[in-house]
Amino acid sequence: MAILEWHEGGVAHVARWRSESGWPAPKKVVVADDTMNADTAYRLALDGTALLWRGDFQNARQLLQALVRRVEHKGERARRAKASKVKAAPASPTEAFHRHRLQQLQRARTLAMLLIPFGADHAIPLRRAPDARLACLEAYGVAGEPYVASLRELLGVIGAHEWRRKGVHIPALDERIHPWYGVFSPVRGEYVELVAQAPLPDGAKVGPRLAFDIGAGTGVLSAVLARRGLRVLATDMDARALGCARENISRLGLVPQVDIIEADLFPEGRAPLVVCNPPWLPGKPSSAIEYAIYDPDSRMLRGFLDGLATHLEPGGEGWLILSDLAEHLGLRTREQLLGWIAAAGLEVAARHDTRPVHGKASDADDPLHAARSKEVTSLWRLRAA
Template identity: 80%
Template sequence: MTTSDGAARIHWTENGEERSARWRSESGWPAPKKVVLADDTMNADTAWRFALDGTALLWRGDFQNARQLLQALVRRVDGKSERNKRAAKAKAAKSAPTPTELFHRHRLAQLQRARTLAMLLIPFDADHGIPLRRAPDVREACLEAYGPADEPYVASLRELLGVIGAHEWRRKGVFIPALDERIHPWYGVFSPVRGEYVELVAQAPLPPGATTAFDIGTGTGVLAAVLARRGLQGVLATDMDERALGCARANIERLGLAGQVELVKTDLFPPRRASLVVCNPPWLPGKPSSAIEYAVYDPDSRMLKGFLAGLKDHLLDGGEGWLIVSDLAEHLGLRSREQLLGWISDAGLVVAGRHDIRPTHPKASDADDPLAQARMREVTSLWRLRAQ
């Protein structure tokens, strides 16, 4: 249910009274319709049955016990997933699923897992404090993620743990070898932990005489920073997300590059031309299930196709567009190499060169990953594109 100001609310009964509070979910989950109170006396099996039924548990006990209960739910969810994996392998022995079918099953399992684990809820005061025994002080972390609050609210414990983890990433930062510095990602902005695409931008030869560049969909600002460090004096970084722009601005200023990098809120291109236009769009076509997934999933390849279609009109003579994209979608049967090449040709572009690199993240060599066969063949490429 939502109020006149559009804010969703969660409702429950406590001590014989009807109560409600604002509902927060950065993942976009709707406010649960069924809510029961839970405390230290509730065992994990009971909580598991409620969660599977779609009934949320509003915690009134010790905070650390709530964390232990969530861990117990994780074990049950993952145990069920392991049983499903074994059953799927037995079925696959009779009729092997396609990579696309495996991908969609994996996404569905992830979604169901996230939904079940989101059923354990924590109350918050209007200052982001948690009114529970042994609760940590998460006010700074929640302020970074949610901004100021003007009333008490309820959110899932699992989301809160994500907020706390993001706060630590923001505080410590991610070391970027190409910069010999750290980039500090904000909550909801994709962290540059997969460094291979950054290395491609750091190593590819710049177009002759290049002095200006666009970084389309800048996120943390890491690629804009790399381009500036490579000597480009006019780098314009764009994004539509205010949180990403704030994150990029903070990183650019921290690195002392504010004099070289300009940030603009716009969809894809600014109304200018540049010697170099760089874009690292989401690599998989598909519908995101949460805000953070917009960095991974590109509905109907909108950003990819939009970048290619508009690139020619935003390049200076002799300029290049750099498209950084993984071929994982091709190995999963979600997009073919022929489609990509067709979009490039239809946009009046030619491929001037390509630089490839193998991923080094842990999943790339994890044989137990549901998408292992596709991940082990994955290559990340920087496509150098020029106008025909």
């Protein structure tokens, strides 16, 4: 268990340190309140000194917003300085991606320096603090003892609670899916529509009509497959994802059709249809939440491909849902992907493509716009060769 240590009023204090981003407990901590100005707070945060807040909660939120403005202003100045170098060659998509990730990491680290105390019941002992006990209980479980976490993380927890409460409308289901904190929200509906519209393989139209959903997440694809008349066996390794998927399947009244089990990739046996929507970018996640976006060494993608043939019924299909953003960023080539497919004893029966419609795909100011503007999301229909 990580411990945060600090001195307050000449007395040494300790508390449990909590960080879903995996940040270590800050080594340097000062107590801060409403008298601290934003410039001082920014200098301390840049120096790696955490600010344990003892003032008004709403003032802490305003201070965080002031820190965000300073971080963004610094980033804008750096971009202008680089643009002013006439002879500087434009960054390649890969360089732009890694630079963007580093900037985002540095930004997150700086903004995480503003800390909030919590009681053993998740209550926040500050003036005008919101009642975030339910949101924290959903995200963290039972605390059992006081702890400290960053204000930025708390705001993420509160935001996730609202997503979980309201849900995300899924047109393919005409229902709402309720994501949990730390489970990837199905806000990019184009991949859900691909699964809803692709023609089922012949083996999934007769007999047991079974499908495997590998990496179930919120359970949205399991629900789509169940609504298409299939019995679904869904797997995941993450405890939050398993709980989230079970809750969503129950909400939708699909428990008789969908079984959700803890497993690393495949369950036992074979199915005429095996579906997988792995993280789309190869890379190292910087937090637990980023495991839904980054696939270290393409482990899940390659594991799915390598094991697919042995889990398909004769004539069955594996549906791989994958964006080609990694290709446009220079993180993976199409030749590599096709090579992995062939090496796994598979062949491409068909591919269904769609364009993403999320805001960043058309945002010319996005640092990765050159790659995002070309992105295509595909459902690869794979068969044993």
